[in-house]
Amino acid sequence: MAASEQNGKGISRRKFLQISALAAGATMLPMPVRWLGTNNAQAIAQSPALLKSRSYLLRGLALPPMVLGLIPNTAFYANDPGGIPVLDGTPDPAFADTLKYNVTASEFTDQLHPDMGPTTLWGYHDTNNPVKRHLGGAIIAARGTATRIRMTNTLPATHIIPVDNSIPGTGLGVAQNRIAVHLHGGFIPWISDGGPFDWWTPNNAGGTGLSFKNGPGSLFDTADPMVLGQADYYYTNDQSTRLMWYHDHAHGITRINAYAGVATGYLCLDLAQEQALGTSIPPVTSLIPLVYQDKVFVNGDPVNGTLVTDPTWATVAPARAQTPGSLWYEHIYDPKLFRLKKGRGYLTPPNPSCIPEFFGDTMLCNGTVAPVVEVEPRRFRFMLLNACNARFLNISMLQVQPNCEVVTDPKTLAPASQYDYVANVAVAAAPLPGPQIIQIGTEAGYLQAPVVFPGGFVPFNPATFTGNLIIGCAERADFIIDFSAYAPGTEFVFYNDAPGPFPAGPPSNDYFAGNPATPAAVLGSTIDTRNILRFRVKAGTVVDPQVGLPTLPPMDPPPLATPAAVAGGPLTVPAGTPLRDLTLNEDFDVYGRLRQTIGTTKPALVGKGFGLDYLAPATEVIAAGTTEVWRIFNLTADTHPIHFHLQDCQVISRQPFKVVSGRFTPTGVARGPEPNEMGWKETVRMNPGEVTSVIFKWDMSAVPFTVPFSDRPMGAAATVIPQANEFVYHCHILEHEEHDMMRPLVITGVNPQRPNILPTSAAATVTGAPATPLLSFAVTLAAGSTIASIVATSSDAGYPAPAAVTTATGFDVTLPTLVIAPAAPIKLTYTVTDSTGLKSSVTITAT
C-alpha cells in the first residue's frame, strides 16, 4: 500500500525508513499515509468474540487406511480421524508411476469453533468418500510417483463472497463458480499449472477459460474419458521433501475463492531422503502441518453485529452468507481506510469493490479458530504455511502459564503480562522464553544448514525487515521444536507481531486486547492476531534420542549460485548469466482505487510509471533451459511476496537502489539472503526501496504425454507465441495479485517426454489356477525416441526377476511358476530407458 507517491524517479530508501521506523510503535504518522483516520472508520465488520477457552484441539490429518502404501496411518502423530481429510489415490489406468485422485469442489458447512456457525465454505473433497471439512482434499505424495487429480466442479452459481465485477477477468454475466487448480510449488507441465485462464465451470455451462487444455477433448479425456465439468491435473512430484499447497487461481476471483476455502495442503515426501536423515530429525510420522488463515466471520449480534456495522452486506452477499458464523469479506473501497483518487476522470468505485488488502481479525490454524496442539515431551517437526490473503507473520515462541494468553503492552507493543482465560484473572508475570525454533527447510526443500531462532520475543524491526521467524503470504517453513525439557502441562504460544500491511501497517490491523484501534479484541477472545497458536505438553513415554543440529541433505537440484566468501554477503552468480530487470509498482485504476502492478524498467504509459497490466503482451518469454538473474526493483511501500510458477529460485541479494536518468542503479551495500533463505525458494519477500535479485534455471518437467502449446495470444499485437508454455508470476498478497500484480511467464520449448508404460494383459497370477505368468506391457515414447533398455530394477528377495523380452510396441515378461506360494504379493519393477535417457518404470505385483 502506498505510503508515498511513486514519481517515476524512484523513491529514496530514507523515506521508507522514516515511515517504517515510526510505524511499529506510533499511532501518529507524519506522512499522509492511507490509514490516518482508521480509528474512526468502522467499515470493517467484526467477528464474534468467541471464547478461547472453548476452542478445539488442533486438527490433524484424517489419513486414509494406507498413506503412500508404505507407512501405516497409525504411525502418524497427526493422524486424526476427525481432522483434515487426506485423499486416497488409486493406480492410474492411463499413466505409469502415477496415482489418480478423484476430487470434487463443492459448497458445504463446517464447524470452525464450538460456539460459532456452522460456516458455509467452498472447498475440495474426495469424490468417492465425500467427507467435507475446511482444507479437505489434502494430498500426501511420494517422490517418484506422480499425481493425477480428476477434479469435478459442482460449485453453486452464486458465490458466498461478494464478487467485484469491475476488475480484470470479471464482468456482469461472467460465471462466479469458475475454478482453476494451481499446485503452488509444483514442477508441472503448463496445462496442469491451473493458471488464471485455465478455469472451467460446472458442466462447463458457464464456459471455460482461454487456456483450458485439460478438460473434455484434451489428452486426458483421450487417455481416460471424462465428462463436462471435469478437468485433470498431472503433477510430477519430481521434487524433494516439501509442503506445497494447491488452491484456486481463476482469473478475477482467486482471492475470494481461496478465502472461501478452495485451498489445501500438498505434502511431497522423498522417502529415501527422509530415511537417510535417520534420527537427526524427527521422522515424517512426527510431522504436524500448520496452515494459517485470517478471517472475519459474520457476527449475529443485533446491536453490534455485521448487519448493523455493514448495512450493505445484506445486499451484496447471498442469504446463506448472512447467517452468524458465515465468512465475511470486505467489499467497500472505503476512502477512510484506503487511498482513493477522486476527481475528473475517475469513476466511483462499485459495491462490491476490490480492496487493496484484506486483514482478518480471527486467526485459524488447520481450519479451526484458536486451536490448541497437544505435544509429547519430545521433538516434533512442523511444516507451516501462511495461507492468509495479505497478513505476514513474525513468530516468537513464548512459554505461558497454563490457560494463559500473552497480553501485549499497547505502548511498547511487546509481551508484558498474561491473562488466564479460564479463571478470568490477570497474571502479572511476563511470559518466559520457550524452546528454540530450528528451521530446516523452506517451501522448496531443505536449507543448506539449520537456522536456529531463539525462544523468547524477537520483535519485528521495520527498519531492517528482520525479526524472528518471518513468513510472508504463501511462504512455508519446515522446522523442529524440541519439547523434551518440559513437564506435562507446560504451555506455549506462537506470538505474532508482524504488521499488516508489511512492513509498516496501521495498528487497526493488529488485533490484540488493549489496542485502542481494535476495541473488539477483548481478553480471552478469539479476536486476536498476536496469540496465534497454543501448545500444551502432555504426558508421553516416547524416548527421543537427543542429537545436535542435523546435517541436512545438499540442495536438490544443485545450487546455481554459490555462497559468498563473506558470511551474509550476496551469492556468487556464474559469469555471463543474463540479467532481467523488473519493477514492482503502484498506481490508481479508473475508479481511483490503488492498484499494484509488475513491469519492466522501461517506462510504460505516460504518468503510469513502469507497471504493466497482466493482460499486456508478455515480456518474460524465455527459452526452456535458460538460466537468468532477475533483479526486481520495488517502487512501492510494501513488501511483496512474489511467487514464481514452474521453477524455484535462489535469493542472491537485496540492495537499496536509485533511479538516475531513467537507469535503475543498485546503491549502497548489498546483503545476501537471510539465513533461512539459503536454499531454494519459490515465494520471495521483496522489500520496499530494495532491489531483490534471484536466479532461476527455466527447466521444464518430464511427463509421459505430449503437451500442447498455449494458443492464447500473449505476444506483441496479440500474436500467438510459438511453442508457448503459459505460466505466471505474481504477488501472493491475493488482493495485489488480482489487481493487477501478475504477469505472464512464457517458457518456450517442448517438455521432455518420459516413456509411458501400461500393462496390456491381466494381473499376474503365478500360483494356483489359472496361472497367468505371461505379462505384456505397451510402451509409448516421444516422437523420434526409441527404447534403449528394459531392465529389472528391483525384485523381492528370493524371487529373481526374469529378463524382459522386447516386442514391437513394448515388452513381455514371463514369470516362473513359483514352487512355494508367497506369503505376500511379490513385487518386481522394470525400468524402461529411452534413447534420450528418460526413464519410466512399472511394478508387477504377482500373487
Ligand SMILES: [Cu+2]
Ligand atoms: Cu504485493
